[in-house]
Amino acid sequence: MHINTLELHNFRNYEQESFVFDPSVNLICGENGQGKTNLLEAVAACSTMQLFRTAQKKEGLRFGTDSSRILAEFNAxxxxxxxxxxxxxxKSMEIFKNGVRQKRQSDAAGVLKTVLFCPDDLLLIRQGASARRRFLDTALCQLRPNYARFLEEYSRTHEHKTRILRDAEQKPALLDLWEDFSLRMAKLGAQIIRYRAYYIKKLLAAAALVQSDIAPHEALTGAYKTVSTVTDPFAPAAQIEQELISHVFSHKTAEIAGKSCLSGPHKDDLLLDLNGRSAAAFGSQGQVRTCTLSLKLAERELFFDEDGEYPVLLLDDVLSELDRRRQDFVLNRIGDGQVLITCCEDEAAEKLHAGGIFPIQNGKKY
Structure with missing residues (x-):
């Protein structure tokens, strides 16, 4: 899997620019603030249908413009x-696959698969649960189109139900809809939980192997934390659905009082341990970074196991955040597949033996 060409029109700080990428390693270099990360964000958007730095797609528009376009040609x-x-x-984003407009974002997500590793990811272990859910969802939406559809509808239903709870004090009649939305969230949530459980099981097994290569004396283990009434996240969806219904109905009074949805997979987390102790609470900075490296590289391996080809790996200025030993480990792990790397150091091109080099200045190649 590799991107052949990418065209940007009024995206971020790019007015009009095109790129022809090498199928192996591509180095995107330049000073800070010139548009290197913007380029990776455009590539990532073509796989996830999202901008990884903001939830508002309109923020991807070049200043002073009303529309933007990203066009990618790739082989998969x-x-x-x-x-x-x-x-x-x-208005909402429009998506065209091979010239045909797609009805839903999930219809195009995952055709191009990418794994993104950026400096913020090094904080993944110590960030809140929402960051780890986003990490899981980004991969699963590419691997499992049905998961993307379930998650998309669940998010909309959750948003509507939250609005009902917030407005119910002024409009009590809205609470008549509470049960319908709760039941729908339970049905969708059961599917989401099953997908996450199976993916996390594979992810943790792969990450443990990578971790043992980086740090042989540090055993990486983990667990999937979901709604407390779910006795088995691998159980049939119908069983999980009933357990979710039981939980949400027992919390109805608390939800109305708190004006928020207290129950469901939107509260899930991925718990990670090193040698039996919480990595977030007890891990050193180096250990936490190693755990994140293991998770990201394991994610890439799972994509390969699924499709028989590596996803496009996007490394956004992450090497400078790692010590030399971890830099070497990452570079030794990306011998196959296409890689796009951003950096500020001029000597990186020689160290990486890049196939394509793209100096960027103020949203332009030079």
């Missing part, structure tokens, strides 16, 4: 694809 599973994303200031 020995087939050529063209994917076009059109972003607007005043």
């Amino acid at each position: 599973q020995n087939r050529d694809f063209q994917l076009e994303l059109r972003l607007f200031r005043t």
Whole structure:
């Protein structure tokens, strides 16, 4: 899997620019604030249909413009694809796959698969649960189109139910809808939990192997934490659904009082331990970074196991955040597949033996 060409029109600080990438390693270099990360964000958007630095797609528009376009041509599973994303200031994003407009974002997510590693990810272990859910969801939405659809509808239903709870004090009649939305969230949530459980099981097994290579004396283990009434996240969806219904109905009074949805997979977490102790609470800075490296590289291996080809790996200025030993480990692990790396150091090109080099200045190649 690799991207052949990428065209940007009024995206972030790019007015009009095009790139032809090497199928191996591509180095995107330049000073800070010139648009290196913007380029990776455009590539990542073509796989996830999201901008990884903001939830507001209109923020991807170049200043003073009302629309933006990202056009990628790539090869996946020995087939050529063209994917076009059109972003607007005043309406929803439009997506075209091979020239055909897609009805839903989930219809295009995961055709191009990417794994992104950026400096913020080094804080993944110590960040809140929402960051780890986002990490899981980004991979699963690419691997499992049905999961993306379930998650998309669950998010909308959760948003509507939250609005009902917040407005119920002024409009008590809205609470008549509480049960319908709760039941729908339970049905969708059961599917989400099963997908997450199976993925986390594979992820942790792969991450433990990577961790043993980086730090042989540090055993990485973990657990999936979901709604307390779910006795087995691998159980049939119908069983999980009933357990979710039981939990949410027992918390109805608390939800109304708190004006928020207290129950469901939107509260899930991925717990990680090193040698039996919480990595977040007891791990050193180096240990936490090693855990994150293990998770990200394991994610890449799971994509390969699924498709028989590596996803496009996006490394956003992450090497400078790692010590030399961890830098070498990452570089030794990316011998196959296409890689796009951003950096500020001029000597990186020689160290990485890059196939393509793209100096960037103020949103332009030079």
